[in-house]
Amino acid sequence: MTNERGRFGVHGGQYIPETLMNAVIELEAAYDHYKNDPDFNRELETLFNEYAGRPSRLYYAEKMTRDLGGAKIYLKREDLNHTGAHKINNVLGQALLAKKMGKTRLIAETGAGQHGVATATAAALFGMECVVFMGEEDTKRQALNVYRMKLLGSDVVPVNTGTATLKDAVSEAMREWTSRISDTHYCLGSVMGPHPFPTIVRDFQSVISREARAQILEKEGRLPDAVLACVGGGSNAIGSFYHFINDPSVRLIGCEAAGRGIDTFETAATISTGRLGIFHGMKSYFCQDKYGQIAPVYSISAGLDYPGVGPEHAHLHDIGRAEYVPVTDDEAVDAFEYLARTEGIIPAIESAHAVAHAMKIAPAMGKDQIVIITISGRGDKDCAAIARYRGEDINE
Amino acid sequence: MSNIKKAFENGKAFIAFITCGDPDLETTAKSVRAAVAGGADLIELGIPFSDPTAEGPVIQGANIRALSGGVTTDKIFDLVRELRSDVTIPLVFMTYANVVYSYGADSFISMCRDIGIDGLILPDVPYEEKDEFLPICRKYGVDLVSLIAPTSEGRIAMIAKEAEGFLYIVSSLGVTGVRGEITTDLGSIVSVVRENADIPCAIGFGISTPEQAKKMSGYADGVIVGSAIIKILEKYGREAPPHVGEYVRSMKDAIR
DSSP states (O other): OOOOTTEETTEEEEEOOHHHHHHHHHHHHHHHHHTTOHHHHHHHHHIIIIISOOSOOEEEOHHHHHHHTSSEEEEEEGGGSGGGBTHHHHHHHHHHHHHHTTOOEEEEEESSSHHHHHHHHHHHHHTOEEEEEEEHHHHHHTHHHHHHHHHTTOEEEEEOSTTSSHHHHHHHHHHHHHHOOTTEEEOOOSSOSSTTHHHHHHHHHTHHHHHHHHHHHHHHSSOOSEEEEEESSOHHHHHHHGGGTTOTTSEEEEEEEEETOTTSSSOOOHHHHOEEEEETEEEEEEOBOTTOOBOOOOOSOTTTOOSBOOHHHHHHHHTTSEEEEEEEHHHHHHHHHHHHHHHSOOBOHHHHHHHHHHHHHGGGSOTTOEEEEEEOBBSGGGHHHHHHHTTOOOOO | OOGGGGGGSSSSEEEEEEETTSSOHHHHHHHHHHHHHTTOSEEEEEOOOSSOTTOOHHHHHHHHHHHHTTOOHHHHHHHHHHHTTTOOSOEEEEOOHHHHHHHOHHHHHHHHHHHTOOEEEOTTOOGGGGGGTHHHHHHHTOEEEEEEOTTOTTTHHHHHHTOOSOEEEEOSSSSSOOOSOOOSOHHHHHHHHHHHOOOOEEEESSOOSHHHHHHHHTTSSEEEEOHHHHHHHHHHGGGOHHHHHHHHHHHHHHHO
């Protein structure tokens, strides 16, 4: 490779149309400048603390710990952030950066709607125009979030190409960006896409592990034995892992959406079932057929329903630093209900994938061991869909 | 230097884009031959991709129709082998990086040489990433065609100096598709290319009428038309080939 920029091992890169190259170069230059700018960082920290409600709590789930009978379980409560998910961390960072760059319009893709809502929120706050692309299928699964975005003053464009889910929303947002670049920033919602997005999004999300590391040291005087987070593109997971990567005693476990199982076609577990490819601006692992056609993936969770994974996760997998495990719809729904009953916390169905895996491993761990699960978002948005999954039809 | 330069030896070049397998490979073969008879100087054969992020709705539709019809990369290689029994004008593949990468870049590109494909256009492989494929293309004598966009300011010379085959000048912002008006200052872009390289320039994106083709050919060495041809295939399906031939003739006549 002549160009090592934006590579995580073999993964990453900038596989995008020439039309967008100057835009990502401009973005990289602006980010390189502002990430070291004390005023920018102060402004962002104020937004994080005063507007988004950070730092988020690291909550000791005592009942769940007792019930599972093994490791002590802590929940990193990103669900308590303003707008109800970790997505606001990245969006406030990118929106502030876009504003400094003189952009007046934000576009975004969204799956579950959490990133779209966060982007619409930041656009309202900064007085920017906002257009969110969302798979038509997802606009039905997440009707409440569509309404929230509109309420916040954004346009929501339903995308009906392909599988009408997150991947198609990303494709459409990329197409829109090629047609209008000068005033528009593409506020990408995960640690994916062309360089510098995987790095920018990771840096803004790394606040999760920066806080969690300090909080667990304060509460327990030691590092955790494992950190668990769900992985679609992988932004809350990379944010949860980042400041623990250099602590080899901490197991990093990413929980992928297996849908109806990794032995079926109805799955979105990229690391379990995908192979190396080039798509959406990056080299990474993708669910695809033998000719490289991207697979129509499936998960009950609109936020994890994506056929690829961020390049840094692909690299952490290659070097064995992080483990990636599949969690089925059934397991995630059980965990969704379990956390609600046991701790009085309704997690996003995405986050429930991480809870489900913790329920598998914690009982076999020692009582002196510690597990942190990132609750990336709250589950209000999922209640109607879970009710349907259980055969109950409720009106939202 | 491949066969591609021949496309630019017959006055201004008319380059036709056809998605392979839309609606089926037999129609593709007939449409290619009709375009050749109509005066096309080079044909871009699109290998369909599930998620063509640089395409507008018209070519996206062709990709979907072709893939649902069961077309595969291997079947397209067979099509080209069959076409080469009589089609002698340069042929290039237009597809996305993953189609080549997933097949195995070496296997894919060596196959291109074997069946008589002269070049490869990958809209999601910019200058910064061309080393992924360029050494292999050179190994087999297949030109990796570079693109220049209206937003390429400051990058044109760099791209032109290393360009092979021909330069694909993207006329407008956005994705492929028919446009009423093209407002980019193409004259300036082409003149920067001319100062830096001796390579034919062809303008694509948004060209559909003979008037547009004539105007665009004034700036460059050729014009590329995709969506307008795909619309004919969409409208007439298996009956499209004679209409494609007639359309190509009208376009080539306009730029002669």
